Amino acid sequence: MTASTSALLTASGLHKTYGSTPALAGADFVIHPGEVVAVMGPSGSGKSTLLHCLAGIVPPDSGTVHYRGKELSALSDARRSALRRADFGFVFQFGQLVPELTCTENVALPLRLVGVGRKEAESRATRWLERLEIDDVRHHRPGQMSGGQGQRVAIARALVGAPSVIFADEPTGALDSLNGERVMGLLTDAARETRAAVVLVTHESRVAAYSDREVIVRDGRARDMAGAV
Amino acid sequence: MVYSPRMSISHTLLGLLESGPRHGYDLKRTFDQRFGHDRQLHYGQVYSTMSRLLKNGLVEVDGIEAGGGPERKRYAITDAGVTDVEQWLASPEKPEPYLQSVLYTKVVLALLTGRDAAELLDTQRAEHLRLMRELTRRKKDGDLADQLVCDHALFHLEADLRWLETAAARLDRLANVVRG
Numbered sequence: 001m002t003a004s005t006s007a008l009l010t011a012s013g014l015h016k017t018y019g020s021t022p023a024l025a026g027a028d029f030v031i032h033p034g035e036v037v038a039v040m041g042p043s044g045s046g047k048s049t050l051l052h053c054l055a056g057i058v059p060p061d062s063g064t065v066h067y068r069g070k071e072l073s074a075l076s077d078a079r080r081s082a083l084r085r086a087d088f089g090f091v092f093q094f095g096q097l098v099p100e101l102t103c104t105e106n107v108a109l110p111l112r113l114v115g116v117g118r119k120e121a122e123s124r125a126t127r128w129l130e131r132l133e134i135d136d137v138r139h140h141r142p143g144q145m146s147g148g149q150g151q152r153v154a155i156a157r158a159l160v161g162a163p164s165v166i167f168a169d170e171p172t173g174a175l176d177s178l179n180g181e182r183v184m185g186l187l188t189d190a191a192r193e194t195r196a197a198v199v200l201v202t203h204e205s206r207v208a209a210y211s212d213r214e215v216i217v218r219d220g221r222a223r224d225m226a227g228a229v
Numbered sequence: 230m231v232y233s234p235r236m237s238i239s240h241t242l243l244g245l246l247e248s249g250p251r252h253g254y255d256l257k258r259t260f261d262q263r264f265g266h267d268r269q270l271h272y273g274q275v276y277s278t279m280s281r282l283l284k285n286g287l288v289e290v291d292g293i294e295a296g297g298g299p300e301r302k303r304y305a306i307t308d309a310g311v312t313d314v315e316q317w318l319a320s321p322e323k324p325e326p327y328l329q330s331v332l333y334t335k336v337v338l339a340l341l342t343g344r345d346a347a348e349l350l351d352t353q354r355a356e357h358l359r360l361m362r363e364l365t366r367r368k369k370d371g372d373l374a375d376q377l378v379c380d381h382a383l384f385h386l387e388a389d390l391r392w393l394e395t396a397a398a399r400l401d402r403l404a405n406v407v408r409g
Contacts, residue, residue, distance in 0.1 A: 042394070042397075042398060185369060205357070205358060205361060205386070205387050205390040205391075206361070206365075206383060206387055208358060208361075209358060209361035209362050209364070209365040209383070210362075210365060211362070212362075214355070214358055216351065216354075223351070225351065225354070225355040225358070
């Protein structure tokens with residue numbers, strides 16, 4: 001796979017082994033601005049490890065990840081963390097919201113971490129909560145919300161910093177079918193509107209159907225299915 | 230097994246001929262054994278299919294046993310026949326409910342003839358997802374009736390995809406069974 005000049009994030013020849021278990025064995029990947037790419041494959045095939053390497057959370061044993069032309073492994077830990085906070089957004093299977101904070105405070109958190117003042121951060125958080133139609137629970141804490149509401153708060157938190165890439169790992173895994181589809185519709189609409197790219201790890205075809213194309217990870221290698229039909 | 234309208238008996242018989250020439254009765258017996266679980270082929274279907282394949286140059290008569298009659302002919306696949314099977318196996322089926330019988334046949338034939346069955350499953354999976362994307366877009370823009378109609382199709386396609394994934398995960402075992 002060759003990275004085109006407009007590619008936002010590219011990975012090439014990624015290898016990663018945990019103990020004696022190979023998770024990635026020469027995986028390639030490319031994503032462009034505004035694109036939603038589903039990463040699919042059987043359990044244990046290396047989907048989540050690929051996402052973690054792409055996001056600079058886990059360093060690969062070998063191979064490279066370039067974001068806007070910069071190689072992630074060449075950055076210091078501090079600069080990589082700063083890049084993650086400023087340019088990347090994350091949504092996980094269980095929202096992983098901070099239980100002590102209200103919805104608004106949870107959504108405002110990424111902005112506060114990069115130095116945005118409280119008032120401004122909470123005002124931007126409120127706009128996203130309205131956009132995702134959950135502003136009625138903005139003073140609630142995570143324990144007082146349903147799973148679907150919690151995931152929408154997590155999406156608002158991922159989007160509030162205007163990231164270039166959103167990493168979503170099984171974002172609907174804990175939701176029923178209707179709530180899952182609602183969450184996917186909101187996530188992909190918002191991402192397309194803001195030209196954010198979405199790396200969407202999922203094992204559900206109905207969730208993958210919200211993507212522009214899919215990549216299948218099998219035995220640690222990623223296959224782009226765009227040209228398969 | 231109930232054959233869908235897309236179940237191609239001629240391609241299946243052609244595929245069975247790839248491993249070597251066979252008599253009509255042998256073709257029928259092998260077809261019934263592998264694919265005719267609930268509904269077996271009639272001799273008449275085998276011979277009418279063979280005469281059509283002969284006319285189209287996809288098979289040739291390899292020998293005739295003494296005694297004559299259609300059941301005495303031995304058929305061999307031609308190069309054009311091999312190309313025809315190749316193209317059939319490589320083309321994804323139009324996604325629709327109840328495709329399992331034809332997909333199962335394709336997977337078994339790919340394994341029998343040493344072709345890449347995993348590739349066939351991946352190509353089919355991509356075709357299914359392409360249609361699921363289209364339906365998902367229609368559903369998002371549609372009213373409640375559109376949503377329910379699309380949901381019905383999406384649930385069926387999802388079931389097919391689960392079957393494709395299950396088959397992909399069991400290919401090695403199936404290959405051992407098929408190749409005996």
